[in-house]
Amino acid sequence: MTQHSHSHPAGFKGFFYEIFVPHSHDAADSIDDAMEAHSEGIRALKISLVLMLGTTVVQAVIVTFSGSVALLADTIHNLSDALTAVPLWIAFVLSRRVATRKYTYGFNRAEDLAGLFIVLMIALSSIVAAYEAIDRMINPRPMDNIGWVIAAGVIGFLGNEAVAVYRIRVGKKIGSAALVADGVHARTDGFTSLAVVVGGIGVVLGFPLADPIVGLLISAMIAVLLIGTVRSVGRRLMDGIEPELVDRAEHALQHLAEVESVESVRLRWVGHRLHGDALVRTSATSLAEADHLAEDAEAAVKKRMPNVDEMTVRVMANVR
Template sequence: MTTHRPPAELHDHPHDHDHGHEHEHGHEHPTGFKGWLHEVFVPHSHDAADSIDDALEASGQGIRAVKISLVVLGLTAVAQLAIVAISGSVALLADTIHNFSDALTAVPLWIAFLLGRRVANDRYTHGYGRAEDLAGLFIVAMIALSAVVAGVESVRRLAEPQPLDNLGWVLAAGIIGFAGNEAVAIYRIRVGRRIGSAALVADGVHARTDGFTSLAVVLGVIGVWAGFPLADPIVGLLITAAILVLLWGTARDVGRRLLDGVDPDLTRQARHALEHLDGTSQASDVRLRWSGHRLAVQARLHLAPGTTVAAADQEAAAAEHAIRHALPAVGTVDLTMTADAPATAGQERT
């Protein structure tokens, strides 16, 4: 039995085909109110089920999403800063500074998208796609920090109640903060899913946690107006719990990427596409992994005995086309072609 690997140009050939098909989900999500809660608290990346196929276009959309969200968050913080100037609230000033600093956590992701566009070299032979996953890990750490800060502050205010001043201004700042952060969260998560970026989805979740913090301020003010001054720290503890739920889902998605985990449905789709080629009797060692928002695919194809090298090359081209047609966001495709010689034959064939 001889292993035949197609020429290098077949491994990373772009195959300029028009992929106008839809990639189907192999799993279902809850619907109704339960589905809405699932969407808010566990907004996973769907493993790029709806992602676009061109790598540069995907990176460009990611960079554009980071730029736009930075502008929106900047305007949100500036609006809060104006309220601080009018009200003179020191607490609001601290929250505004916090929002400014959180907006800057998108910068590492911006850098990661730029690095991901660089070509592979002798040192980084697989390219720089992993920079995006490292940025996702940094964002997870920031979400964890937000949960710790929110929890500690809520417990402190519960133990040492402090009166809230300028309630009207505090309410206005909280509403602005929640609206701006939630708008950015929805946008980042949507684009992250479209381009297959778990890190961008995680950054959207980070914006959502900041929005939840601002929402806690709004609910706390309403509680104080209703004659329940402890509403502020109690709501803060509830928001901390919500952030922890978001943290779990985000850490799971980013962790799976770092451990080369993929949605099993993608593996099954790849195997199905390869095993239904005309000249292929079986596909084995089908392996997928993410590098940033691109899928790398490896597989061994077992061809019919006596298959010629030319026929194997044609089969490799057909197999790569089938992979790119069946899966979203495919980067490199590495195929090993094997032709099994008959048991009675005493010679090797390719």
């Protein structure tokens, strides 16, 4: 297997980079059937949606009798996270549809549009959380049942982290940047829930402003972490590709004895599936040999990268 041709941050920074900006190129080693990938993605969304709605309901009940603005901000964010599963679910269902004369490449791009919607929802939740925190600073209100608020924060963290791990794992497995982004969204919710715990402890220690201050910090943290998700989803929309996937395709082509050189390789994500083309040079002297090589080359790439749906290989030969 070829090594990654681009580097990731190392050390402490790399640890947080992998937590909050995971990438999905590992899919090249996993599911090779498009329908199976769609089904696994939908199953992940169903399970995580139920978990997130349950977490949100518990937190909303505690908000009503505690008056915690930090917990309210966290609950709003958790609700937005749960709702982002709906458009992504629709996108996975659309991806199952066969191509038509109007949409000749199929409907897999719906998944990338859902990823953009998720980015917008994360941004909106950050704005709402900031507004509520600032309002509570200007118009202070007492916070009751602090023990329950702290418990709700812990519940929020556990629920969100479980959903995040599941979504990111499945997203990486099937190559879905949108599902990975949704997992990152859940993970930010989890850490903001821990911030609610900190705010509650601050109030217990005699610092009432700790609650709205933490609510404001939550919105700021969401905005900062949004940058990595924007890059990931934006790269997909711009047909960006992880360089190591190009390396892997080139490696598969170069190992064919008939290939003298690989002139170019292009890949792009369409939803969570890969499409691409390549140009190779050979010393073949007949059209039959060139055609046979093109078929072998396509098969070699698909074997090496199971989630490649389409690979068109052109052959430059010394045909007489």
